[in-house]
Amino acid sequence: MLVAWPGHVYVHADLKAIEARIAAKESGCKLDLDAFARDIDIHTWTFAIINSVPGAATSAIQQVYDKLRALKTGSEDEQALREFYRTVAKRVRFLIWYGGEKQRMFDTMYNERDKAT
Numbered sequence: 877m878l879v880a881w882p883g884h885v886y887v888h889a890d891l892k893a894i895e896a897r898i899a900a901k902e903s904g905c906k907l908d909l910d911a912f913a914r915d916i917d918i919h920t921w922t923f924a925i926i927n928s929v930p931g932a933a934t935s936a937i938q939q940v941y942d943k944l945r946a947l948k949t950g951s952e953d954e955q956a957l958r959e960f961y962r963t964v965a966k967r968v969r970f971l972i973w974y975g976g977e978k979q980r981m982f983d984t985m986y987n988e989r990d991k992a993t
Contacts, residue, residue: 893918899973916941920958923965
């Protein structure tokens with residue numbers, strides 16, 4: 877057990893999606909900022925954006941997101957599928973931020989798909 881020195885306290889901070897929050901703030905991405913304001917899981921949200929019609933309104937993306945969220949309450953297969961979607965979106969996001977190449981992104985998405993099947 878950790879004990880703080882007299883007169884001090886330990887602080888635990890959950891830096892949930894901190895890189896995504898910083899990127900949204902710095903870039904001014906309205907979709908991401910809106911997702912954070914509504915306490916939406918950013919990686920599932922990203923997958924919803926990827927799989928919606930290009931230029932879709934936020935309401936259309938929200939419908940895809942809601943369908944993904946609904947998977948969480950279903951069977952183990954549905955939960956695994958939801959986690960797979962989230963993982964793919966998270967990896968794509970990080971590859972984009974850190975200069976990943978298109979081929980690496982493609983390989984990452986398909987390697988994850990093959991692991992899931």
